[in-house]
Amino acid sequence: xxxxxxxxxxxxxxxxxxxxxxxxxxxxxxxxxxxxxxxxxxxxxxxxxxxxxxxxxxxxxxxxxxxxxxxxxxxxxxxxxxxxxxxxxxxxxxxxxxxxxxxxxxx
Ligand SMILES: [Zn+2]
Numbered sequence: 001x002x003x004x005x006x007x008x009x010x011x012x013x014x015x016x017x018x019x020x021x022x023x024x025x026x027x028x029x030x031x032x033x034x035x036x037x038x039x040x041x042x043x044x045x046x047x048x049x050x051x052x053x054x055x056x057x058x059x060x061x062x063x064x065x066x067x068x069x070x071x072x073x074x075x076x077x078x079x080x081x082x083x084x085x086x087x088x089x090x091x092x093x094x095x096x097x098x099x100x101x102x103x104x105x106x107x
Pocket of ligand 1: 005006007025
């Protein structure tokens with residue numbers, strides 16, 4: 001998969017370089033997958049675009065922080081389940097917090 005800056009035309013096949021480019025390019029670059037009808041569909045759908053941006057930002061963060069991305073051999077099955085359980089617990093707390101916030105703001 002190649003990434004191409006819609007502003008200056010800079011190309012790279014590496015996601016981390018595509019992300020670094022956002023700091024280098026003077027205008028507000030949009031690193032798109034090249035020649036992909038699927039990417040066009042994503043670009044035209046605000047929800048899908050936001051999901052993609054979040055995944056890419058999270059991936060770039062992982063690369064910067066740990067030098068790698070998700071690795072199936074990093075944990076045992078049981079440990080992976082424990083990670084999911086912890087994330088789900090956080091999600092529950094955040095959802096209840098949001099519910100309280102909504103009630104506070106709009107009643
Ligand atoms: Zn650029």
